[in-house]
Amino acid sequence: MTSRRQFIKKGLLGSLGVLPLTHLSTTPSLEELKNASSDDELFALVRQQLHVPENRLYLNTGSLGPSPVVVTDAVHAMMQQLEMNPAIENWGDLGERMEKVRTKVGELINADPENVVLTRNTTEGLSLISQSLKLSKGDEILTTTHEHGGGEVGLDYLASTQGAVIKKLQMPVPAPSKEAVVEAVRSNITTKTKVVMLSHVNTLTGLKMPFEEISKITKSKGILLIADGAQAPGLVVVDVKSMGVDAYAASGHKWMLGPKETGFVFWSKELQQKINPVFTSSGLGSYSASSGTRNVALISGLGVAIDWLNVIGKEKVEKRCNEMGAYCISRLKELKSIVIISPQADSLSTGIVSFTLKEGENRKIAAELAKDNIIVKVLPKYNGIRISCHMFIVKSDIDRFIKSFSVLV
Numbered sequence: 001m002t003s004r005r006q007f008i009k010k011g012l013l014g015s016l017g018v019l020p021l022t023h024l025s026t027t028p029s030l031e032e033l034k035n036a037s038s039d040d041e042l043f044a045l046v047r048q049q050l051h052v053p054e055n056r057l058y059l060n061t062g063s064l065g066p067s068p069v070v071v072t073d074a075v076h077a078m079m080q081q082l083e084m085n086p087a088i089e090n091w092g093d094l095g096e097r098m099e100k101v102r103t104k105v106g107e108l109i110n111a112d113p114e115n116v117v118l119t120r121n122t123t124e125g126l127s128l129i130s131q132s133l134k135l136s137k138g139d140e141i142l143t144t145t146h147e148h149g150g151g152e153v154g155l156d157y158l159a160s161t162q163g164a165v166i167k168k169l170q171m172p173v174p175a176p177s178k179e180a181v182v183e184a185v186r187s188n189i190t191t192k193t194k195v196v197m198l199s200h201v202n203t204l205t206g207l208k209m210p211f212e213e214i215s216k217i218t219k220s221k222g223i224l225l226i227a228d229g230a231q232a233p234g235l236v237v238v239d240v241k242s243m244g245v246d247a248y249a250a251s252g253h254k255w256m257l258g259p260k261e262t263g264f265v266f267w268s269k270e271l272q273q274k275i276n277p278v279f280t281s282s283g284l285g286s287y288s289a290s291s292g293t294r295n296v297a298l299i300s301g302l303g304v305a306i307d308w309l310n311v312i313g314k315e316k317v318e319k320r321c322n323e324m325g326a327y328c329i330s331r332l333k334e335l336k337s338i339v340i341i342s343p344q345a346d347s348l349s350t351g352i353v354s355f356t357l358k359e360g361e362n363r364k365i366a367a368e369l370a371k372d373n374i375i376v377k378v379l380p381k382y383n384g385i386r387i388s389c390h391m392f393i394v395k396s397d398i399d400r401f402i403k404s405f406s407v408l409v
């Protein structure tokens with residue numbers, strides 16, 4: 001296979017409409033990605049695009065994803081462009097480029113751009129949604145015991161300011177089937193439930209929530225359905241229409257491999273009519289007019305990340321992550337010292353795989369793995385470890401992890 005050094009500069013950036021930097025590192029061109037003769041070759045080219053050193057095994061995309069060179073170079077180039085004539089660029093060329101990111105996000109998640117707001121991260125998006133809701137004392141918000149603090153913070157605000165009651169359903173570990181998960185949600189809904197907030201892909205277990213089935217239940221009862229999508233876009237295909245959600249918030253800096261401090265939130269038209277508008281008179285559509293000066297280079301970099309992902313193909317990425325997740329589970333099953341907490345049913349599983357340790361301390365083990373240049377996430381709640389299998393992970397990477405890990409437990 002061709003080595004990274006042999007690749008030609010600039011092809012990819014140029015094709016994505018970004019000014020090439022003169023000192024660009026050598027990266028695979030867009031044509032090379034498109035012409036890869038197999039998926040294995042394609043994902044090897046993707047791996048060569050990352051700044052992560054060759055000997056580092058990065059298994060923590062769930063916390064923060066490693067942006068490819070094409071994204072960081074584009075951001076760098078746009079930052080320089082901005083600084084050459086800040087006000088003119090910010091509300092001129094670069095501002096227009098930033099506005100187009102909402103359209104790109106809309107295409108990625110099957111939403112109309114006017115229903116998309118660009119944010120700094122998922123936490124901000126979910127907080128905006130919560131701040132907009134009007135609930136009455138005693139109204140129930142149904143969520144789970146497996147949510148992230150970034151989603152919970154907005155719900156806590158509703159509880160403290162409007163007297164809403166947060167009800168957390170106990171998530172089965174590991175979740176046995178799609179039917180069991182849907183039933184757990186259904187049986188916890190009461191006549192007081194006004195909002196259901198669930199992660200699309202769960203931060204602890206990687207479980208992909210069956211939103212299509214759940215939204216049929218919530219719609220029939222007039223309940224708002226909100227998704228925390230922090231772990232989803234770039235890992236699984238997101239279609240907010242078929243999911244049937246009223247609102248969806250996500251980050252660009254995890255599985256989308258976008259610039260850090262980028263994210264978005266989708267609000268359905270119906271929800272917009274029921275809420276207190278966040279960005280007041282300019283409405284949800286004109287985020288840049290109503291939310292002040294933004295970092296046009298970073299936000300536009302998210303657009304570059306989306307274009308790059310589209311060249312690879314989001315369906316292909318999901319399939320690859322699922323395959324690597326399944327391989328990781330098959331290897332983990334050989335170990336007696338752990339219990340897998342991720343679901344194994346195809347309809348629920350993803351490229352995120354987690355397990356708890358029967359003995360030993362997860363932090364100490366993660367620190368030992370880091371000495372071998374293997375980066376994982378610890379899960380304090382379960383004395384667990386989470387492995388993020390993004391598209392650039394290959395089976396020999398998982399084998400390397402298992403080899404290092406198995407001598408530590």
Ligand SMILES: Cc1ncc(COP(=O)(O)O)c(C=O)c1O
Pocket residue numbers: 062063121122123124147148149150151199201202203228229230231251263
């Ligand atoms: C499910 C979930 N929600 C929210 C967040 C917070 O994301 P951010 O820091 O991008 O707001 C995370 C981060 O790991 C997460 O996993």
